[in-house]
Amino acid sequence: MVEATSTFIRSVNDPRNRLTRVLEHLNIAVKKPGRMALAIGSTETSDIDGISAAGHTAEARRLTPALDAEALVLGLPLTHSSIPLSPEGIVSPVVASRAMVNLLDCKIEVFDCGTFVTPKLEALRVGNAAARRLDTGEALELKLAERLFEQGREQGQALGRTASYIVIGECVPAGTTTAMGILTALGYDASKLVSSSMLTAMHDVRHQLVQTGIKKSGLSTDDFKQSPLKAVAAVGDPMQPFVAGMALEAAKRVPVVLGGGTQMLAVYGLARALVGDAELLERALAVITTKWVVQDKHSNPTQLSVLVDAPFAASFPNFTGSRHRGLQAYEEGNVKEGVAAGGMMAIAHIAGFSSERIQEAIDFHYDRMVHGM
Secondary structure: OOOOEOOOEEEEEOHHHHHHHHHHHHHHHOOOOOEEEEEEOOEHHHHOOOOOOOOOOHHHHHHHHHHHHHHHHHOOOOOOOOOOEOOOOOEOOHHHHHHHHHHHOOEEEEEEOOOOOOOOOOOEEOOOOOEOOHHHOOOOOHHHHHHHHHHHHHHHHHHHHHOOOEEEEEEOOOHHHHHHHHHHHOOOOOOOOOOOOOOOOOHHHHHHHHHHHHHHHOOOHHHHHHOOHHHHHHHOOOHHHHHHHHHHHHOOOOOEEEEOOHHHHHHHHHHHHHHOHHHHOOOOEEEEEEHHHHOOOOOOHHHHHHHOOOOEEEEOOOHHHOOOHHHHHHHHOOOOOOOOHHHHHHHHHHOOOOHHHHHHHHHHHHHHHHOOO
């Protein structure tokens, strides 16, 4: 049995032993087939240079959600000749997620919440538009945010009836900026807490974008708290309401892991605002990320998890032992997380795979997905 304080999976925040309870549920649930759900989305905010490492140009970042989804499901992308790379040439964490899916023999569901480019595979398109820049104060139509939330609830109900556990991942370039957006709108002082896929977090630039968007929305913190989806409509992205709805419904039936860092902590904060503490406490729901997020010296996701009262853990792989420079670079703070890599590595470890076997699988898939071996 894996405990919340194991070597590979470490507790970051365990309010009222809720993380411990989720891990206990998962110890039993992994004996039966689980499901990975990937929610992809886009925002024009990703066109801003330096805001995201999910692609070396604005055009590349617009392709990234489709490429990550294709690579996760098929092993290789179809929309472009290679999987996404950061501006420094560091490979997408989809390599780790794909490796874990294969280890676990886990079925994948892809949900397109609103992207610039639709992936070339079977995916349920639940949103019809990418988000506008958050500094417009009108990132999404409110009716679209509401519809995405309801669609998430419907899909969460369906998945909760068929899977023993669910890991929900995301791919939204510039999603840490929209995470800061909705957290700030909901009243959290998150400007220095949210991490980034970049080596440096550009807190001041993101803070200014968020403040401009909130001001242009014409709404106050009280307005956003009374109607949390207005925060998404003003300064968010299409993934956030969908995943909040999915997680809330699915976690009524089975343990659910929000696989990600501060983006998923923002989703948790949104879910908390939507249903309240009492109702949320009844869910088997936790956020699990990678050590590179919680150890990021340019942010403070630990404090953020305390603010939103989220059960929060991290996987602690050691990529220094990888034979690939593109993975070793994660240990230097590059990329850090994405496509539920941290959550999927945690599930694999809970299912009985050693850290060595996990690393071996990731290296193997790196060979196939990056070098074509």
